[in-house]
């Protein structure tokens with residue numbers, strides 16, 4: 257599995273391009289980028305999917321356009337789907353992001369497992385930063401969105417955020433295998449073991 261990281265937009269959102277012989281997956285398309293469109297278009301012979309970790313403007317902004325340009329479906333956690341079209345909750349209003357209201361094609365519940373080509377993915381519902389934040393676990397890689405960062409955690413002062421839920425979600429993540437790589441929505445890569453020891457918020 258090859259993972260390419262693109263850092264997009266003024267708040268440096270990580271967009272991940274995941275590919276294998278049989279799969280091409282975009283995780284958090286963030287802001288419009290020709291490189292992301294090209295990735296899906298050039299891999300049209302593979303099974304493809306756009307995954308969103310949560311419904312905040314800096315992760316979802318390009319998603320409806322990317323779907324329109326490529327015909328690839330969008331998946332999101334079930335409890336964040338409605339907020340893709342709520343500019344107050346997805347912060348599109350506050351940051352003048354002008355994201356057209358849209359819905360995902362697929363919604364995921366906690367513990368659900370699915371595959372894209374030869375990539376098997378498990379969904380972990382990790383509320384706190386948003387009500388419907390999810391992490392996507394595949395092999396030894398966790399795409400953590402804005403739940404867990406390198407020596408930090410996601411903010412819980414946004415509409416529908418909940419600090420108590422966040423603490424429960426984090427303790428769940430820290431019970432995963434220590435060797436699991438953590439690829440977050442912002443900032444550098446980390447792993448579970450490192451965060452168990454050094455994360456000052458946990």
Ligand SMILES: [Zn+2]
Pocket residue numbers: 310312385402
């Ligand atoms: Zn966020």
